[in-house]
Amino acid sequence: MTSKRSEFFSGIKDILPILLGVVPFALIYGVAARSAGIPAIAAQAMSFIVFAGSAQFVTVQLISAGTPVAIIILTACLLNLRHALYSASLAPYLKRLPLRLQMLLAYLLTDEAYAVTITHYRQPDVGARFIAPEAQIIAPGHAPKHWYFFGAGLMLWSIWQLGTAIGILLGANVPASWSLDFTLPLTFIALVVPALKTRAEWAAAGTAGVVAVLAVGLPLNLGLIVATLTGMAAGLLLESLETKRWAVKDGED
C-alpha cells in the first residue's frame, strides 16, 4: 500500500519541473482559442477530450486560418501519431494490468508523462534491491510503477485543465490588435527549431515548409498534408542515403 502511495507521489514530484514549461503553453492555448473565436466551453472541452497540447494548438491555428474540418482532423491526428511510439514503448510494462487501468493510463499518455514514466520504468526497482537483477528482468513491473505513471499523468492533466481554463478566461478580454494569435506560430518555432539536429531533419523541415508555401493554392488546403508528406519523404530519403554511404565506407575499410 505504502509502495503504491510512494510511487504515486514520486510520479507527481518528478513531473513538477516539467509543469513549469507546461503552464505557459496552457495559458497561451486558452488565450489563442478565444482569439480564434472558439467559444469558451468548446475550448475547455477540447482540453478534456483531446488532451494533447500540440494538436490543440494546431487545431486552433487552422480554425483561425479557415481550414476545412477534414484537413484539420487529419493534421491533428497525424501529429498525434507519435503517441503510437510511446504506446508501443510502454506496452511491455503495462501488459499485465487489467484493461480498465490500461484504458485510464492511455488517456493520460502525453509527451511529458511518457518522458518521466519511461525513465522510471527503465531504472532498477528500488524496493526490490534484494532481488537478483536477473529476476527483476524476468519479472518487470515488480513495484507498482503504474502508480508512478498515474501520479505524473494525473498531475499534468490537472495543471493542463486549470491552465487552459485560466487562459480562456484571460483571453476573453484581450483585444485583437495585440496579435496574440502570433504566439502559436512562435510556439511552434520554439518547439521545432531546437529539435532539428541531423541533416535529414533539416531537409524534412525545410522541404515541408517550402512546399506548404508553394502549395497554398491547392484546393481544400490540401497543401498542408502534401507538404507534410513531402517533407517526411525528403527526410527519410536523405537519412537512408546517408546510412548507405556509411555502409559503403565501412565496407571499404
Place this chain on the structure above:
Amino acid sequence: MTLWLMFLCIGVITYAIRLSFIGLLGTKEMPAFLLKALRFVPIAVLPAIILPQLFLRGNTLDFSLANPRWIAGILAAIVAWRTRNVLLTIVVGMAVLWGLQVLLARI
C-alpha cells in the same frame, strides 16, 4: 456543432492511437519503417504550418516590411536555435512584432 464534432473526432482518434499498443496490440513490434517515418511527423508538420503564416498574406508571398510577421518569425527562430528557450523565443517574437507594428503605424 461542427466544432464539437471535430474535437470529438480528434479526441477519439488520438485516444485510439494512445491505447493502440498498451491495450490492443500488446507487445507487437512496430515495423522499422513506420518507426522511422513517425519521427519525422512533427518535424515536417510544424514548419508546414509555420512558414505560410510568416510569408504569405492572402495567397501571395510578402517579403516586404509591411509584413512584420516574417521578420519577427526569423528573429524568433534564431533565438530558438541559439538558446533553446521556449519562453524567450515567444517573448522576443512578440516584442519584434509589436515594435514593427508600432513603427508601421507611424510611417
